[in-house]
Amino acid sequence: MLYSVRMRAAQGSTHEQGGKHISGAERLVSGELLTSVAAAMLRRALSHSRGTADFINLTVETVPAEAVREVTCLPIITVNTPDMIAGRESAQAMLIRAGVAPVAAAAGMSALAGLPVSLRGAMVVNAQTGLRLDTQAERGVRVSRMDIADEQDYLHWLNRQGYGNNQIHLREAVVLAAKVMSAPGMVAELCWSDDPEYTAGYVATPAAYTRFTQLKPHGSPIGGRIFFIQENTDLKQLVDYLQYQPILVKVPAAGGA
Ligand code: PML
Ligand code: MG
Ligand code: MG
Ligand code: MG
Incomplete structure (x- = not known):
């Protein structure tokens, strides 16, 4: 089992309501890395050169290992x-x-x-x-x-x-x-x-x-x-x-x- 960890951060309001996009990130990691990767994404959203986020969406979803393809x-x-x-x-x-x-x-x-x-x-x-x-x-x-x-x-x-x-x-x-x-x-x-x-x-x-x-x-x-x-x-x-x-x-x- 892997975890898809996705972050998007905006300033002013949510992306949907026209907030300014600050940062986004995508990872696909094992369970043992999940909490450290999620914490690193939060840190990144909160200290970004595009500005400080006041809306952060962090999504975590499981992905079955059999579905993974290598490139x-x-x-x-x-x-x-x-x-x-x-x-x-x-x-x-x-x-x-x-x-x-x-x-x-x-x-x-x-x-x-x-x-x-x-x-x-x-x-x-x-x-x-x-x-x-x-x-x-x-x-x-x-x-x-x-x-x-x-x-x-x-x-x-x-x-x-x-x-x-x-x-x-x-x-x-x-x-x-x-x-x-x-x-x-x-x-x-x-x-x-x-x-x-x-x-x-x-x-x-x-x-x-x-x-x-x-x-x-x-x-x-x-x-x-x-x-x-x-x-x-x-x-x-x-x-x-x-x-x-x-x-x-x-x-x-x-x-x-
Ligand atoms: C981004 O993450 O903002 C896009 C970076 C594109 C260029 C990366 C590179 O130096 O090759
Ligand atoms: Mg960027
Ligand atoms: Mg990005
Ligand atoms: Mg980027």
Whole structure:
């Protein structure tokens, strides 16, 4: 038996009533880690660079171990971009190389850049037309029920590549992107952070998780994710997979990245 532990925190009022999204987190852990993981999520919600939460929703649900599927995380590549404009140009070019139509890549980029407030989930966009397909408005589609299979393996794997222990944004995003790219019909993901001091973002494709060191202006509290999907994808099946299919992510076998 595993436990899905999910947290979302907002300021002003609940997310549903228009509160400002502060923080969210997802874990899938064994019973022995449950209380420490839940406590760490509360601490995070209460001391976040986006502000102090006054609404915190913490959900714990059991997940049968038989339902869990394993996926391998993507190789990580970091591209140092001199500024946000160069970063966004490189990210857009990468989306196009991954099979996103140029018009859709451009539309996705400006949808994310033009958000009035951060979404707590992702926008789902047609990879041919760039049209938004999910009807979740400011909620977006949340990816849940995933975690790293073996924390020590993962930290060693990251460390060997020069990604230190405290890079929490990277650690979590690599796990999320591995689940996202394993979903049916997924072409690519584009993300940059909603944390004001965190300017890096990434494009995930079936081949790699490519980070760009500057995808948004320093100080901006607006970020989010876009999932570009194939035209004929069953949206309900995709969203179910992203929210409900439990996934544990393992590092590539030795010899890999
Ligand atoms: C977030 O958690 O706010 C998204 C972080 C995206 C970039 C992570 C990285 O440095 O690769
Ligand atoms: Mg979050
Ligand atoms: Mg995050
Ligand atoms: Mg954040």
